[in-house]
Amino acid sequence: MAPRVLVSDELSETAVQIFRDRGVEVDYLPKLGKDKEKLAELISQYDGLAIRSATKVTEKLLESATNLKVVGRAGIGVDNVDIPAASKKGVIVMNTPFGNSITTAEHAIAMMFAVARQIPEANASTHAGKWEKSRFMGVELFNKTLGVIGAGNIGGIVCNRAVGLHMKVVAYDPFLSDERAKQLGVTKVELDELLHRADFITLHVPLTDKTRNILSKDNLAKTKKGVRIINCARGGLVDEVALLEALNSGQVAAAALDVFEVEPATESPLFGHANVVCTPHLGASTTEAQENVALQVAEQMSDYLLTGAVQNALNMPSVTAEEAAVMGPWLKLAAHLGAFIGQMTDEPIKALNILYDGTVAGMNLAALNSAVIAGVMKAANPDVNLVSAPIVAKERGIQVSTTRQDKTGTFDAYIKVTMVTDKRERSVAGTCFSDGKPRFIQIKGINIDAEIGAHMLYTTNDDVPGIIGLLGMTMGKNGVNIANFTLGRSGVGQDAIAILYLDQAIDPKVLETLESTGMFQSVKALQFDVA
Template sequence: MAPRVLVSDALSETAVQIFRDRGIEVDYMPKLGKDKEELARIIGQYDGLAIRSATKVTAKLLESATNLKVVGRAGIGVDNVDIPAASKKGVIVMNTPFGNSITTAEHAIAMMFAVARQLPEASVSTHSGKWEKSRFMGVELFNKTLGVIGAGNIGGIVCDRALGLHMKVVAYDPFLSEERAAKMGVQKVELDELLARADFITLHVPLTDKTRSILNAETIAKAKPGVRIINCARGGLVDEAALAEALTSGHVAGAAFDVFETEPATDSPLFNLPNVVVTPHLGASTTEAQENVALQVAEQMADYLLTGAVQNALNMPSVTAEEAAVMGPWVRLASHIGTFIGQMTDEPITAINVLYDGSVSGMNLAALNCAAIAGIMKVANPDVNMVSAPVIAKERGIQISTTRQEKSGAFDGYVKVSVVTENRERSIAGTVFSDGKPRFIQIKGINVDAEIGANMLYTTNEDVPGIIGLLGTTLGQHGANIANFTLGRADAGGQAIAIIYLDEPLEPAAIEALRATGKFQQVRPLAFDVA
C-alpha cells in the first residue's frame, strides 16, 4: 500500500506534486492546521504530515496519530512540534535548516539600509504630500563598521554582503575560530569591543539562556553613541524596554526589528518611536525561500517513506533501519559525550577528534560522528541537528578527525571524544553496558564509572580529605538529592573529580555556595537529554 501524506498548511503545488510523482498519496488541506479537532480526527490515516507554522503537533495530537511516521516542517523553526513526544511515539521530525538563509540575511541588510536612510518614515511623509528633504538626513553604510553577533550560517552571509558594501566587519561568536574569521574577511572580537566599535549591530544567534537579552541596559550603554541595531534573528535577544530608553535618550540612533519578545506583536516599547523600522517577522518571507523549503521537505519526506533514508532529522541519526536497532545506544552515548564537552568549552573549537575502540569501530561512524558533533554544538545553537552539525563545523573551520582501532582495554568497545581549542585539549570517553545504558568511563584521563542523568554536577579539586562531605552537606543544605555519586583521581594528592547525578536541576545558590568554599577549581552544572 502506498504511503499517505497530509499537507495541513500552505505548501506550493510543486511540492505537493513531488509526492504524487513519487507514488505517494497526498491530501492537500492547507487550512486544516488551524482546526485542531478535525486534524486530530483524521491524522490517524496518514504516514506523513507536512506542515509550516500554523499546525501544532502536540502530544495530544500525536496520541491520535496511530500510523504517523514522519513530520516534515518546511522551515527551520520547530517550536510548533513537541519533539520529545514525537520521539516517544517513534515519529521522526524533519526540518529544512538552510532553505531560508539567504532570504533572512538579505532582510537584515534591507533593514540596515532602511534605518540608515529612514526610508519608511520618508515614504509615509512623501505619500502624505509633504516634501521634507531636510528632515530625513541619513548616513552611508560605506566605510562604517558593522558588528555581527553570531557569524554562523545566516550571520556569515550577512558578513559577506556587508563586505561587498565596503563596510568594515567585526564579529562576536565564541565558536568562530581566528582562521575561519580570516577566511571570511572579518575581525573576531569580544562583545565589549564590538559594542565600542560598531556603527551598526546585527544579531544572528539562536535564543538560548546565554543569548537571551544579550543586548540589555548594561551592554547597550557600552555601545558606541549613535549606533543602529538590527534584529532579524529571534525575539528576546534584545531587551526592548532598555532599547526604547536608549533610543529616546539618543544614545542609539535607530533600530530595525523583524522579531519581538512576544509574537504576534500587537504592542512593543519600540512601536511608534522615531527612526525605528518594524516588520512582522518577514525574514523568511520571499517566494524563493518558501518554494525552496517546501520542495526540500517534500523530497526529504518522500525519501524516508519510500527508502528509509533520513535527512535533517531533529530526533534521529541518518542511519538505515537495520543499523538503528544496534546503534541507538551508541548514538545516545556519542551525543551525551558531545553535550558534556560542549557545556565545558567556552573557547573557539579548532578540532574535534573521535576515537572508536573495539566493537563500536565497525559501526556507521559517520552517524556517530554527527551525534557527537551535534552534542557539542547544540549547547550554543539548539537548532543544530545531526545532519547540519558537520556543515556548521566545516563553515567554522573546525577540523574533524576519526580514528578506529581494535579492542585495546577492559571494555568490548568505547568512544572517546577530544576537543581542541587554542589553549587546551579536553577529552571524555564512554561506553554502553550490556543493559544498553551509556556511561562515562573517563574524564580528563581519570577513570570513572558514571551513570548519565538529566541533571548532573561536575567538580574538580585537589585530592584532600573532606571533599565528599563538603559536597554532600552543601547540596543537602540546598535541597539537592543525590541519585548517584562518582569520584575519580589521577593519583593520591593530585587532581580529583566528582560527577554527581541529581534528581532535580541544581539551584544557582548551591553552585555559588560550592564555589565560595574555595575548595573547587571547577563547579559546573550539566544537563543531558535522556528522554
C-alpha cells in the same frame, strides 16, 4: 500500496506535484490545518503530514495518527510540533533548516539600510505631501564597523554581504574559528569589544539561556554612542524596555526589529518610536524562500516514505533500522560526550578528534560523529540536529577527525572525544555496559565510573581532604539530593575531579557558594538529555 501524504497548509503546486511524480499519493487540503477536529478525524489515513506553521501537531493529534510515520515542516521553526510526543509515537519530524538562510540574511541587510537612511519615516513623510529633505540626514554603510553576533549559517551570509559593501566586520561567536573568520573576511572579537567598536550591530543567534537579553541594559550601555541595532533572529535577544531607554537617551541612534519578545506583536514599548523600524517577522518571507522549503520538504518526505532515507530529522539519526537496534545506546553516549564538551567550553573549537575503540569501531561512525557534534553544538544552538550538525561544524571551521582501533583496554568498546582550542585540549571518554546505560569512564585523563543523569555537577580541585564532606554538606543544606557521587584523581595530592548525579537542577547560588570556598579550580552544572 503507495504511501499517502496529507498537505494541511499552503504549499506550492510544484511541491505537491513532486509527491505525485515520485509515486506518493497526496491530498492537498490547505485549510484543514486550522480545523483541529476535522484534521484529527482524517489523520489516521495518512503516512505523512506536510505542514507550515498553521497546523498544530499536538500530542492529542498524534494519538489519532495511528499510521503516521513522518511530519515534514516546510521551514526551520517547529514550535507547532510536539517533538517529544512524536518521538514516543515513532513519528519522524523533519524540517528544512537551510532553505531560507539567504532570505533572512538579505532582510537583515535591508533593515540595516532602512535605519541608516531613515527610509520608512522619509517614505511616510513624502506620501504625506511634505518635502523634508533636511530632516532625513542618514549615514553611509561604507567604512562603518558592523558587529555580527552569531556567525553561523545566516550570520555568515550577512558577513559576506557586509564585506561586499566595504564595511569593517567584527564577529562574536564562541564557535567561530580563526580559519573560518579568515574565510569570511571578518575579525573575531569578544562581545565587549564588539559592543565598544560597532557602528551597527546585527544579531544571528538562537534564543537560549546564554543568549537571552544578550543586548541587556548593561550591554547596551557598553555600545558606541549612536549605534544602530538590527534583530532579525529571535525575540528576547534584546531587552525591549532597555532598548527604548537607550533610544530615548541617544545611546542607540536607531533600531530595526523583525522579531519580538511576544508574537504576534500587537503592542510593544518600541511601537511608534520615530527611530525604530518594525516588520512582522518577515525574515523568511520571500517567494523564493517559501518555494525552496516547500520543494525541499516534499523531496525529503518522499525519500523517506519510498526508500527509508532520512534527511534533516530532528528526532532521529540517519541510520538504518538494523543499525538503530544495536547503536541506540552508543548514539546516546556519543551525544552525552559531545554535550559534556560543549558545556565545558566557551572558546572557539578548532577540532574534534573522536576515537572509537573495540566493537563500536565497526558501527556507523557517520551517525555517531553526528551525535557527538550535535551534542557539542547544542550548548550554543539548540536547533542543531544529528543531520545538520556536520554542516554547522564545517561552516564554523571545526575539523572533525575519526580514529578506529581494535580493543586496547579494559572495556570491550569505548568512545573518546578530544576537543582542541587555541588554549587547551579537553577529553572525555565513555562506554555502554551490558544494561545499555552509557557511562563516563575518563575525564581529563582521570579514570572514573560515572552514571549519566539529567542534572550533574562537575568540579575540579587539588587532591586534598575535605572535598567530599564539603560537597555533601553544601548539597544537603540546599536541599539537593545526590543520586550518585564519583571521584577520580591523577595521583595522590595531584589533580582531582568529582562528578555528582543529582535529582534536580542546581541553583546558580549553590555554585557561587562552592566557588567562594576557594577549594575548587572549577565548578560547573551540566545538563544531559537522558530521555
